Amino acid sequence: MAATPRKNKRVRRILAAGAGLATVGALVAAMPSAGAAGDAYAAGQGTNGKGWGRMVDVQLLSFNDLHGTLEPPAGSSGQVTRTKPDGTTEKIDAGGVEYLATHLRQAREGNRYSITAAAGDLIGASPLLSGLFHDEPTIGALNQLGLDVTSVGNHEFDEGAVELARMQNGGCHPTAGCFVEGEEFEGADFPYLAANVTKEKTGKPLLDPYFVWEKDGVKIGFIGVTLEGTPNVVTAEGVKGLKFGDEVETINKYTKVLERKGVKSIVALVHEGGMPASASYNYNCDGDGDGDGEGVSGAIVDIAKNVSPQVDAFVTGHTHQAYVCSIPDPAGKPRLVTSASSFGKLYTDTTLTYDRATKDIVRTAVDSANHVVSRDVPKAADLTELIEDWRTLAAPIANRPQGYIAADINGRGSTAYEKPLGDLIADAQLEGLAPADKGGAQLALMNPGGIRSDLVFKASGAEGDGVVTYGESFTVQPFTNMMNVVDLTGANLITALKQQVSGSNLNSIKILQISKGLTYTLDMTKTGADRVVDGTIKLNGEAIDPSKTYRVAMNEFLAGGGDGFGALATGTNKLVAASDLDVFNAYLAKNSSAAAPLQVPAADRITVVK
Template identity: 50%
Template sequence: MRTVRIVALVGAALLAIATAAGTSAASSPKRDPRAIEVQVLAINDFHGNLAPPSGSSGVVNGTPAGGAEYLATHLRNLRAQAAAKKQYTTTVAAGDLIGASPLLSAAFHDEPTIEAMNKMGLEVASVGNHEFDEGWRELLRMQKGGCLPDGDGANNQNSCPDPKAKFRGAKFQYLSANVFNEKSGRTIFPSYEIEKFGSTRVAFIGMTLEDTPNIVTKAGVEGLDFTDEVETANALVRGLKRKGVESIVVLLHEGGFPVDASQFNACPGISGPIVDIASHLDPEIDAIVTGHTHQGYNCTLNDPAGKPRLVTSASSFGRLTTEVTLTIDKRSRDVVRTKSSATNRIVTRDVPKAADLTALVDKYTTYVAPIQNKVIGATSGTISRTNDDSLESPLGNLIADSQKADPSAVTDGKVPEIAFMNPGGIRADLLAAADGSITYGAAFTVQPFNNYVVSMDLTGAQLATLLEQQWSGRNGGAPGNWKVLQVSGITYTWNKDAPEGSKVVAGSVQVNGAALDPARTYRVVVNSFLSDGGDGFAVLAEGTNKFFGGLDIDSLATYLAAHNPYTPGPTDRIDLP
């Protein structure tokens, strides 16, 4: 599947903007008349951060960064500079534009973020795992438009809040080369888009990480098949070559981890999936724009032929944008890698805000205020998600307690005895206002996924397996892979130095003060993501007598209201010897 977009040379209007900004075509260096230059502006992992992100999530090396109003200005300024250099330009994204979003976007099913991307001039985007947070059919609505009959704010969400303006969907094209509908055998979105720059064509292949089914709620991807990134891309290359396309860029929602995150225009000691993927993607692919790991990096990694190839990532939350300059030989129609380059640029907040984005943010800020400002409890100061040495946190304990106590998870008189919460689902500290009040907006920032709480039966033997899965299988290896669940109703001791499969200290596991009985059946509650075996906890998918309760955010809100004011207790549920 493909689409073709014709891109004209950046025109006089943008050139005028460039001149006003102090850049002129006359000052540009001489260009090779045998080549054209294409500016590719790239972002990834925006996650609905329309307002400038706060705290450590809103800085890059100490510089305040991000916010849709500033991102739009930076993108427009960069395009104006391209106009001054008589370059072509296009804007792309490598996934997770939506999902795990702040309430300003999530309360409206991320419609505001799609509208913002339309205004910013985004043209193509690969699909990330979080695009599936509300299911793949909802993602199709993000592309095509339309409103949900969600009851005008029911469950603290409201599709199309302006009765005079319907949601029209994305003007940009989502791409998903390796995501297939199992029934039709076709991709849910086009595999690639070919953009025409003068007489030269560039193909952008959109790729979702193959591991998506393991890290999103099962219902969101049911009926879909995710294929290997490398095999899928390489197969498409052969077809593109037959069509005469020589310049190819992959937009890949998978990435890596440099050892020094501050060096965002390098890739020091980079590790992670991108290293292996880059070493196997067809040498005909000229650049790889990545995402998913929320890291900023920019360098070359060798392709299978041993030749350097650009690999980039623009961090997350709109704090960086990558400017790639592709030099393309007019005769061969192929990218000249030695003359192409990339630069990650901080989206600083020292530029004027884009007025049209300000209007959009202000509109939805007004709509969200009644939801966001509702007080649901109180505490003193911040309830932290920072782990102690045993990898237990005060906020993790609170969330686990709230789910264990949630009456919506009780069925046939079976009250959950134990709760588990995945650490990756705790997205921020729980911040109280100056007067100690906790708002729904603050709670939603902590748990933005709208998972359901699910109670189930597990044997003591299965619980023992579950605990060991925190450090084995997909969660095995280096400490950075470990996923220690936050718990309620169960205590244990584990040894960091013990081998995989034997880290829990024998005889240390207790359930509400009694030793774990391998033969006994326990009632356990988790969120729906974990219930499906997410994050490598496969044994949870084996649970029986499953019962779906309410939303996890409602569990937290109800618990805080019932324990008002809330005082965090000690982190004494998980121990080290």
């Protein structure tokens, strides 16, 4: 594999745009001297906001939640929804870093001042092509496509703080070693920002809290934070020794720091997000034009309404949604908040008009829109080379057949509370851990967020329709969580099911995927815990007895109370079993063949009342 040298970002950007020496020379010749620039500025002249006048247009390109998705994502995970002029909608295939790089490079053309930023979860929960190599391929790809800065997200902590530091600073993996003979991983060319992540022992930030981009005297400050609730969605080991602070307090603190340094134009990169009123990427979030933020709901709304008015815009993530909205700041003035879906399917192009006199962004002149990373443009050759190199290394493992399916089995792409792939995974866990010597499980529970993709019948690659490869099953469950089987009282099992729709999940419902034999009614006309209807929770037709003890299989994340399921952390008599991926692959091998592929589960265990 050819080494990718570390380059000055400006040099890399020029090369990425395909500029030759003649072009560079012409550009230098066309630039005014320092004296001429000063004269033009004093006279209020310039290049219509593009260059040396008082008002300068700064292009901000942004994306979020890439999750190591280098190849075009398959199935519904690789599609975005567009609303057409007649009001109907259409699905568009999108994503793949070869195409993302091309779109970003084309977007930068003609923009003298261009910054590329991201809002976290760029790595973690990654498909096998990146995950197998501890996301080194993704960091390399981000370096090549010209990322300038990003915040951390919760998934940056999947492998812990030490591994995150390696992603930033480089070095070979402590146990796996160097993946490419003779080459040491060089780390990220861009800074990871973690303003609200501090070390418990010292109180100091884990990584840089902010970054200042500067060109020709134009300064834009970036503050990066992840959601305060990161410990609730990451394994305890991943956040050991770390403290996660309040997003608003942290951003306001470092806004003052930047202002004292003379930086008055500030963008917050926040790995926390919202839910727009429409699933269409081109939904007009500010349809009534009053900038009141009614087009989006969720945690980001409260954050945006309380962060200092000195912050000019937000780039957000975490919810995997697409929106470009205005939400009022504490002074009541509209402020831009954006998110670009996930998996590299969209990017946001924002114009920030910078006033050289005030050194601040003129908010009334801010313009922004999401754009599809369509696959009808040429692939970026350097990213294609990167992917092919890593694909060659991964092929012996990635292409191993694990089982067979008769049709698409949707997980991430299903909008239902009970997902067909969720049923399949839970059944695999129950079957694998039911034997007495494997844990004696009577039922299994799976967190919906742990299902990262669909099983697609016509997947890419040469394995043939209906074949599930190791790479595809890894993409579905990339965390390699160890399975646990615990004793859980019926009372705590009932409480856990009610926690799906109450407590921290009251406004962000998380419906556990359940194994065969477990049934109940979910009444969405009610509120909170009452939505899980008392008396309907049954195992193999018998009501769950609060005083009885049940053997429950679940991954270590759930067993630790992750995703707001504190009742599951009360389990005792724990047996640690094989990984979730190994259990799933064993089930595929045992229960499917080319002649008898797995059918799509009926997903009829949860009766939903609407």
